[in-house]
Amino acid sequence: MARLTPPAIVILGPGALATARRIQTRYAGCQVHALQGRVEADVSYTELGAHLCDLYARGTPIVALCAAGIVIRCVAPLLSNKGVEPPVLAVAEDGSAVVPLLGGLAGVNVMAREIAAALAVSPAITTSGELRFGTCVLNPPDGYALADIAQGKRFVSDLLAGESTRIEGEAPWLDAAQLPRSDSARLAIRVTPRAWDGRDDELVIHPRSVVAAVTVPGARVGAGAGASGSGSASAGAGSPSATNADHGANSSSDSQTGSGARVAALVREALDAHGLAPLSLAALLAPSEHMADPALADAAASLNVPLRFAQPRPEDGEPPSNLLHAALRVPYQTLHDDANARVALALAALAIDPDTIGRTRGRLTVIGLGPGSADLMVPAARTALNEATDILGYETYVKMAGPLRADQHVHGTDNREEMQRAHHAFELASTGRSVVMVSSGDPGVFAMAAAVLEALEEGGSKNADWRAVQLAIVPGVSAAMATAAQAGAPLGHDFCMLSLSDNLKPWTIIEKRLRHAAEADLVMAFYNPISRARPWQLDKALDIVREYRAAATKVVLGRDIGRPGSTLRTITLGELRSSDVDMRTMVIVGSSTTRGFANGIDGGEWVYTPRWYE
Structure with missing residues (x-):
């Protein structure tokens, strides 16, 4: 399962720092959190219990170098839903023990093995199903989703009680698993994009093998920041009104959220018409000229899938299926290709990697690092850095922004090249990259935010790709403050x-x-x-x-x-x-x-x- 957030490595004293740094090398972008006044690290905190609870509540994976009982007592008040908890591990200060505590469905045992390998020890994995079968069948890999966790628990319980299973569909990650198999078994692991019918003798796993292409012909697409030469900071803002011929809706006064809800509803109706599970959806695909339409972003968020864009050619056919022809690189079957419905579904034989579909909307985030201490950087700035593909800024400030991942592109420049740097940022972001512009202090106080907006006002009037970039400015703690x-x-x-x-x-x-x-x-x-x-x-x-x-x-x-x-x-x-x-x-x-x-x-x-x- 993909971890969207690097883990927080939490220590109490200097005796754990060496082990923490060894673990840190395994996870790019992660930081060591230490008790204030006791040891210098990347982030300081004042009270362990409150800090662990805050990390847990934000879904941050936790690697705590202390006794397991301390961690358990700290986060116990927050324990409720096993399906949404982040990975939580306790590691001995000297690195001699790695104990996964929480987050079995979020890959905690995978992390335990990774950390144990880095420390040259064996992880203390206690999950019955994983010990017996060599894998956690309730935690499928990227590109696959479990239909129902409650049903899955019952299924694994039956296997542990002595039942056998058969496997239907493509499940290559289970080839090496020591599952009790039988072609005549009552139980079945079924890998299919089709909706689960509620049968309790099946463990249904959905491959994300469906792409929904949508067109919104009646929408007034948001032109994005700078479209009228005003240099507005709300890049991508607009007032779409997605018309729906099937339902008779055609109101330009509807809210952006409402427009997005209608697009999402159309997609769900199309999936339901073909018996496909919403969890089998890999991405929402739309025309590139609608890139700045917030209704589409709302719809993708509602469907919990990435939003991708394509620019069809005349030979690609009619919308919306022409979007599929332009964007998909794998063989697929077209479903629900209906001009009135304005939704076309592509069904592939295997899970589809969203990064191979069309292109994403580029982002440019201007951040302030604060005065220099990592604990004075606002969390939104660190999140932007973790998600960035490219990081630009004065070389001194870029170094302060670390640690960075090896796969991130760093573009350090002289402190006097502000406008050139801003232009470069928009050029990168307009190709679909996630770009961060780094300033010290607050980016809006004698720093890069003004230069970025000036560049957008001047260049955006001539370049539609710049106007489509999703621009955000994240405040920081200024030197004066x-x-x-x-x-x-x-x-x-x-x-x-x-x-x-x-x-x-x-x-x-x-x-x-x-x-x-x-x-x-x-x-x-x-x-x-x-x-x-x-x-x-x-x-x-x-x-x-x-x-x-x-x-x-x-x-x-x-x-x-x-x-x-x-x-x-x-x-x-x-x-x-x-x-x-x-x-x-x-x-x-x-x-x-x-x-x-x-x-x-x-x-x-x-x-x-x-x-x-x-």
Whole structure:
């Protein structure tokens, strides 16, 4: 069974770190989670029970390097449905034991064997059926789905009680299994796309061998972001109204979800008309010009299958069967080819890999890594990185985004090549790839999100493939927010963020904004405060600020916050000198109300700006 999420390797102390790193090499994209303050790892947590429960609830596979009893007690309150639980394993700190605990239907025993092989030990597998037969018949491989888990449990129980079985259909993964077989057996393992009829003497496994091609001739297909030259961030947004000739529906005011529901209903009706199980569906296929139609995405999500696209040629015939001719690379039988129904079904002899069907809609996700520490990266950014085929960004930031898989393509560039990088990202995504653009901090704060939207506004008006790209921007923790959090709450009232770099705007504009912000008594966060090319600008900026702020005004200096070797200082505006600052320093200048008090730790203080004025 495919694991959509890399496992989380959870440790309690430094004694488990070496074993955790050995396991980590087996799973690209996974991270080591460690108890905060006890050991440095990729992700820190403060309380084991809450952390394990959070991982479990999100469906993240868990490899916990601690006693099995600890793990069991932590996640016990969440145990309910065996069919949806992620793999959970306990591993001895020294790697001497690997114990699968939960997730038998999600491949936990497969993981146990993989980890045990990496540690050169034998896994402690206790699943009766797997020990007896050498395989878990209730966990078929990719491309196959079990019809009914409850019936499957009864079937395996009967086999363990001494019954034999026969196998009907193509099940090559069972060839090496030590199943008790007999051609005259009462029980049968039946591999078929046909719907299960409820018989309790059959274990039905559906090969995902059916593709549904759909056309929506009455829909107003969403043009995607930038279609009108507006540069909207909602790439792919539109207002489709999928007409349904069979049911008389033709309303452009229906919701996107409703349109998707009607498309999904048409597909289900077509499957039912031919006695095919919904679980036998491998993919939903649609015309490429409808790529940005959210109704199709809704329909695919409702059917729980990938959405693929094809561009038919004249020789491919009439829709919707022409989509099948254009996209499928395996022999198949066409079913339900009806212009009124607007659904054509292709039935292949074996399971179909969705990646071989047509092409997918490309994605471009712009993420912020946060200030540098892995535990300050938002989960959505890590998910985007895990799912990416291509990762672009300034080389330093791309390295910070790791660990990455060996099969991911990394395109590191110089920090000054923003527009070229944005164009390259759209070119890759428009071919169906899943692309991530990496920024530090928050991508919308002096970073790549604006460059990506500018590129889309300019290039999208000329390139329909760019407009069809699914664009998303994932926020991150900005340097100002990270520094402020370490210091206390200096941004607790109105504030502004200003870049002192004049690479993209004239210094006269910077001076004007500084003067207005200082006069308005806003707390100010300075990005790009100083560099070798402009060593004088910070002093000039401070001269302006000092015209409006008292010398005793609190100033917070955060250097490399969230990264190794970070430093945090609190001084006054009167004490501040440009020699205290470099390009990697965040400068936060307080307002007239910003104050501080001793925090009792190494002579430091908490700095905050009250939410009120006297």
